[in-house]
Amino acid sequence: MTVDASLAGRTFPPTEPYVVTHERLAEFARATGSTYDGGAAPATFPIVVAFGAMTSLMEDPSVGISLHRVVHAEQRFAYTRPVVEGDALTATLTVDSLRQISGADIIGTRSEVTDAAGQHVCTAFATLMHRGEDA
Amino acid sequence: MSTLAGLAAGDTLPEQTYTVTRADLVRYAGASGDFNPIHWSDRVATSVGLPGVIAHGMYTLALAARALDTWAGGPGHVVELGAKFSKPVIVPDDDRGVDVVVRGTVKEVADDGVRVTLEVTCGGEKVLGMPRAVLRA
Numbered sequence: 001m002t003v004d005a006s007l008a009g010r011t012f013p014p015t016e017p018y019v020v021t022h023e024r025l026a027e028f029a030r031a032t033g034s035t036y037d038g039g040a041a042p043a044t045f046p047i048v049v050a051f052g053a054m055t056s057l058m059e060d061p062s063v064g065i066s067l068h069r070v071v072h073a074e075q076r077f078a079y080t081r082p083v084v085e086g087d088a089l090t091a092t093l094t095v096d097s098l099r100q101i102s103g104a105d106i107i108g109t110r111s112e113v114t115d116a117a118g119q120h121v122c123t124a125f126a127t128l129m130h131r132g133e134d135a
Numbered sequence: 136m137s138t139l140a141g142l143a144a145g146d147t148l149p150e151q152t153y154t155v156t157r158a159d160l161v162r163y164a165g166a167s168g169d170f171n172p173i174h175w176s177d178r179v180a181t182s183v184g185l186p187g188v189i190a191h192g193m194y195t196l197a198l199a200a201r202a203l204d205t206w207a208g209g210p211g212h213v214v215e216l217g218a219k220f221s222k223p224v225i226v227p228d229d230d231r232g233v234d235v236v237v238r239g240t241v242k243e244v245a246d247d248g249v250r251v252t253l254e255v256t257c258g259g260e261k262v263l264g265m266p267r268a269v270l271r272a
Contacts, residue, residue: 024166031163032197033153034204040211043200047193048167068183072192074264076217082210125217 002132003064003105008098012060015052017088017116020045025085040082046089047075050111050124053093057109058128065130073106074127080120088116091124105130138208139249139272148239148251151202155190155224156232163194177228185223192220195235195262199255202237203268206251212270214248219264224257233257247271 020041028045029036036042058065083089090113097108107128113121160174169191172179180188196218204210226233236256243250253266 027162028166031159031166032194032201033159034201039209042197042210043203043213043216044193044197051168072220074217074219075193075196077213077215079214082213127219 002100003098003107003130004062005098007063007095007107009095011092011094012053012056014090014092015049015056017090018049018052020083020085020087020089022085024048038085040084043077043079043082045083046077046091046113046122046124049089049091049113050093050126053091053111054109054126054128057093057095069131071129071131072126073129074125076125077122078125079122081122083121087121089113089121096125103132105132138206139212139270142241142244142249144241144243146241148202148206148241151198151205151237153198153201153235153237154232155194155198155226155235156230157188157226157228159232160188160190160194160226163191163197167191167193169193186225188226188228189223190226190235195220195224195255196266198235199237199253199263199266199268202239202253203251203270206239207270212272213268214271215267215269217268218253218255218266220262221264222257222260222262224262235262242267 026036091111093111096110099106109126111124164170238254239251242252248269248271251268255263
């Protein structure tokens with residue numbers, strides 16, 4: 001099945017606040033062979049929060065996505081400020097675009113990541129490719 | 136202390152080589168919350184037509200970010216970062232792992248930041264499509 005055409009333009013509820021701890025940042029940095037010594041988080045760390053929003057989209061039964069058919073095709077971040085220890089972050093995902101190319105749905109998403117005060121931290125743009133049954 | 140001030144368009148940034156092992160992918164799965172089995176199970180990876188376990192695309196992008204932090208003199212300078220996940224990084228089940236090489240060229244030095252064009256390769260082949268970033272002091 002293909003994804004419901006009404007998905008384009010839809011905004012999903014914000015994710016529950018994710019509290020950024022020193023330990024979380026250290027784990028993330030260590031996983032990519034780096035270290036965390038305080039201060040700014042690794043640049044791709046907000047994917048942890050955005051991924052939560054993307055999972056809500058992919059697991060929503062009304063959307064019609066089969067998780068095992070999804071490929072992460074493209075990712076982009078635009079930052080207002082770096083993530084730091086102590087941030088409580090939420091991501092609000094909007095489906096910006098939906099198009100079909102040779103049996104696959106190309107889903108353009110935008111997750112606005114904000115802090116506890118509602119201030120913008122970064123925007124994570126993800127393009128997800130959902131392969132149809134025959135693709 | 137940022138090292139961005141001395142950069143000019145056309146500058147080549149020092150090449151960075153990072154080794155990726157299966158253990159790194161397991162660690163990254165835990166740290167990121169992305170437990171897709173194609174990043175840790177050969178059985179699942181081959182069942183969907185992959186040659187074997189592949190790195191998370193976001194893992195490879197994180198390595199690009201690591202190189203940017205090195206070039207900028209520390210974290211917190213990346214104001215834009217993006218790429219297409221064009222080719223998978225296949226990570227063998229051995230103790231050696233596989234090398235990912237990150238190269239960067241300064242495209243433009245403007246008031247709003249330093250535009251960097253990246254090249255991220257594994258085994259001589261580009262694994263990210265149009266990777267690019269903006270750094271700010």
